Amino acid sequence: MKTRVLTVALFGLLTVGLYCPALPLDGEPYIHDPSTIMECDGKYYTFGTGGGGLISEDGWTWRGGAERRGGGLAPDAVKIGDRYLISYTSRGGGLAGGHAGAINTMWANTFDPQSPDFGFNDDSVVITTDGIEDCDAIDPGFFLDPTNGRLYLVYGTFFGFIRQIELDPKTGKRINDDDPIDIAIDCEATVMIYNDGWYYLLGTHGTCCSSANSTYNIRVGRSRNVSGPFVDHMGVDMLRGGGKLVIAANGRNVGPGHFGLIDQGEDVQKFSFHYEADLGRGGRSVLAIRSLLWQDGWPIAGEDFGGGTFTIESVRSGFTLELGVEAVSLSTTRPRRGETGPIAAIPDQDVAVVSQNWPAGDIEIRIADYMLQAHQKWTITPVAGVGGYMGSPYFKITVAGTDRALAATKDIDVIAVPAFTGASEQLWQIDQLIDGTYRIMPKSLAKEGYALTAVGRSTPSLTKFSAKNLAARWKLIAP
Amino acid sequence: MKTRFNIVMPVCGVLAVLSYQGCSSPAGGSAVNPTVVNPTVVSPSVVNPSVVSPTVVSPAVVSPTVVNPTVVNPTVVNPTVVRPTALAASSMPPYFEPAASGVKAPGPDGFLQRWLLLEPIPQSIRSNAVFTESYIRNAIGTEYFPNQFTVVPRDGDKVKIGDEESVWHALDSNGFNVKLFRFAEAMNKPTYSILFWVVTIVDSPREIHDVRMAVGSNSASMWWLNGQEAVSLFGDRRMVMDDCVSKRLTIKKGRNIIRGAVINGPGLSDFCLRFIDEAGEPIKDITLNLDTI
The missing domain is CATH 2.115.10.20 (Glycosyl hydrolase domain; family 43)
Known part of the structure; x- marks a missing residue:
């Protein structure tokens, strides 16, 4: 079956809002x-x-x-x-x-x-x-x-x-x-x-x-x-x-x-x-x-969850999931003493610009302080035609503004691949837990119970999910 | 699955306004002005508030402080004659007892459980979805009998509405809520698509400031204290205690008149009413005494 990503037009809010309404x-x-x-x-x-x-x-x-x-x-x-x-x-x-x-x-x-x-x-x-x-x-x-x-x-x-x-x-x-x-x-x-x-x-x-x-x-x-x-x-x-x-x-x-x-x-x-x-x-x-x-x-x-653009915050550390690339300093200039004039807003990082220096192949995933970096923002998008789980379709998770997709690896780890292909390792089951945080499981390993986990304060991987393990809980926060 | 009611009624007009569960608590209350009544307007034999299209009068343009009555065959049948209530005694318990003489305190939680209930006035309501504010104000504002906004009836008083007589009954409710459906059933009157008028008398040993009238009703209703509109419940409502409450009111020392009208299409009509203080606690140092009428 040909995988197709549900279009922005279909769900409306992707282009204007951070949250998308849940899908019927x-x-x-x-x-x-x-x-x-x-x-x-x-x-x-x-x-x-x-x-x-x-x-x-x-x-x-x-x-x-x-x-x-x-x-x-x-x-x-x-x-x-x-x-x-x-x-x-x-x-x-x-x-x-x-x-x-x-x-x-x-x-x-x-x-x-x-x-x-x-x-x-x-x-x-x-x-x-x-x-x-x-x-x-x-x-x-x-x-x-x-x-x-x-x-x-x-x-x-x-x-x-x-x-x-x-x-x-x-x-x-x-x-x-x-x-x-x-x-x-x-x-x-x-x-x-x-x-x-x-x-x-x-x-x-x-x-x-x-x-x-x-x-x-x-x-x-x-x-x-x-x-x-x-x-x-x-x-x-x-x-x-x-x-x-x-x-x-x-x-x-x-x-x-x-x-x-x-x-x-x-x-x-x-x-x-x-x-x-x-x-x-x-x-x-x-x-x-x-x-x-x-x-x-x-x-x-x-939550009436249908996807959107978020930072993915670890309950363990409060740090955020990011692509393992070098951070780019935000272009700020501290005003000099006595300087006057209009105060201009500083624009968000342009992912199209900063991503030019990202490696072309697979990139590791890390957990770090949230510093408004483009490689720390993720777009979660429902995917049609690939089935789903109780009450929801599977999602792809990509760095916002790019096609770089979060994926499970054969050795039960996580990585970002250069482009989303629809493979089951790149499809994610996202369940909101009873405390409002989220469990994030790759479709390819969901039956075995593997979920995204902060195995270290700054290191993510996949482990078998346990409700007792706070390291396997994540918050989805509008950046 | 919602109860489906076995009634057949004429189809109402097309709805343009959704009936939602709004409350209205006019600040300081609004007086019912009996002089607004136009006694020359008579709609013989048919009491049909559905002819007032809810689509014509926007709730936004209906003054929340003015009831605009329309007279419907205002024939009174000897309202001064006191007759004993002819209750179907076997069918009233466990819901009601004839009101005893003397005073009655509010229930343990302050609910008023002694009322004069007028046998229901038939309406033409196919669905409670029509219960917009404008619809309710028109339906209840219609004058069905003379002085309906001012009369203090006695047990057994009769009024004529269209070709039908309706009788006032002084009753004590055995529950905190006054089960109007059961009252109508016991009177062998229609139980659906009806309008009830109710009155009670509250005696207070002191002037009590900053109280609120707290009402729940199935379905929509309007309530007055001493002639001032206190609180109104619009939409298709279920009876929930303290659902809508008035602005701060004053209960006078001595006699206070509470008047209400409850309207329902298909549904188990009832209401509960009490006064609460600033902390939400019930006012209980008042009494009900229909003998004072």
Whole structure:
């Protein structure tokens, strides 16, 4: 496949801004109310309202083809052991049954429609509402408590309360007939996650289903107890409408809703959701994936990263990644005593000029004080046609204003090659970590877990990434 | 997945203004001027604020301090007659109880839970996306019954709106929020596409300065204290406590009248209201007493 770099014109801001907006997922990611993304036999699956769903081989390019029994609304999925438990709304939500909602669960061994083991079994109702009570049993969300293995289901919509029941993780059915617990109001599409001793309830506020006028936004409260009370950062109980913002409309996308956690380990967390309307795709509802950060104990959407021009700063030293060439003194002249006259700005270094003295072949990479040098600024550009990883395409990293590209070497080191060729050693997976810093991995060694690391205060290389190793974290800073 | 509501309503006009969740808290409050009402303008039998196109009146040119009422069949059915509230007792709990005589303190967090609620006035609202400021001001500013911005009703009072009678009910809400949807349901009235008028009386033992009226409502609403517009909630809103708050206000010593109007299309209408001090703490040394009417 011919590699082609996505053009400046396509993404707009490269020529005028330092950051570029994140790219919408590739392929045909059209879905509403996506379930939590599940990995199955090397592929990713998410299911939506109506019965169908999306499949991706890399998490970047999505297309239809997933199949789910039951139809209905807003499914969710969780992996328990080597099986998958799926829930969906079989009635309610103002459909033919009004607000007499019902949620079903069922099991699957695989999501691959081509597998001989494909199929759904034990499909039955686990919770209903009568259409009169203050709840409409729709929009199920699973929560498998990592502290004890207990399984919960949260559900509901704007028609009254969000509620929680406990399920048997062996059967997927209700573990008892105790009354459901009211845990929130004024939201829908709820799910729970756990982090550092806290239980988090995430729900979607706002108006759904009005395309570009939808005001959907995802909010969160937390509790030390699995059943609440879930309180936001201002101390407002979600039973009184509280909720700290996780993500709202941004860029040219409107109405984020239906959060689903994607925990890839080693401080790489992302989340799936849908936008009610992607203006770049005619206002259609699309799947989206963003990094998930944790700030002061709260989850928040990460950078909408699409590339741009940056300095790449080492968390270890605070120094910046640079091409191993001789620095060129900035042409400044200190004014003499008593000198008057207009003060002129000093222009940035012209990379076309200073690069004339750079060696023609491969050049080593170093880490050094940031001194506004042209060889310390990097342009990160998404590359089309080479696949991607969860939620993102691969990027090339070139010295700004040049085609000199950062590359991995066969002996697991880094170097700058004279020109970008599209080889996998020159493609980079850039994941924002939960603290907002970045992990930078070459495509050629990503599966083995190698990432750019400051192995010395001033020396970069590639080592196997560990979240505990601050030397493998980088900041991307607009120069 | 958003609840899809089973209602069929006429299609409204094309939207040109996006309904967003803005608040309005007029500085110092603005008076409702009942003299603005034009009693000669009558739109018989149809209460349809959707005929006021939100595309015609830009929010920017609508004065936030003036409610521009339009009279709709202002027939009053013996407003002086006090009738007992004929509640569907079995369907009111657990949401409401008939208001007891005597005084009622605010709830533990200061929410006012004793109100006079007027049975809902039908509207023509297909989608809450129409709830721009201009739409809300026109819809609520429409005069549906005489003196609607000044009347202090009693339990059982009736008003006639178009061909329909609506009754005021004095109720205590069992929750911090007043569940208007459940009220309408218990009255066998429409629950969607409706406008509620509510009134309560606050007695204060002292003059309290620098308080704020804090409101949450589903969906849009407007609120007045002693005839002055205090705070308004525009857009398709969910009921969140302390969602919008007024500028600093003064609660008079003695009787204070709070009046509100909550409008909704498809949705679970409710509201919560309390007063908070400079530190955001609830004002609780006040009482509610509908007997004083």
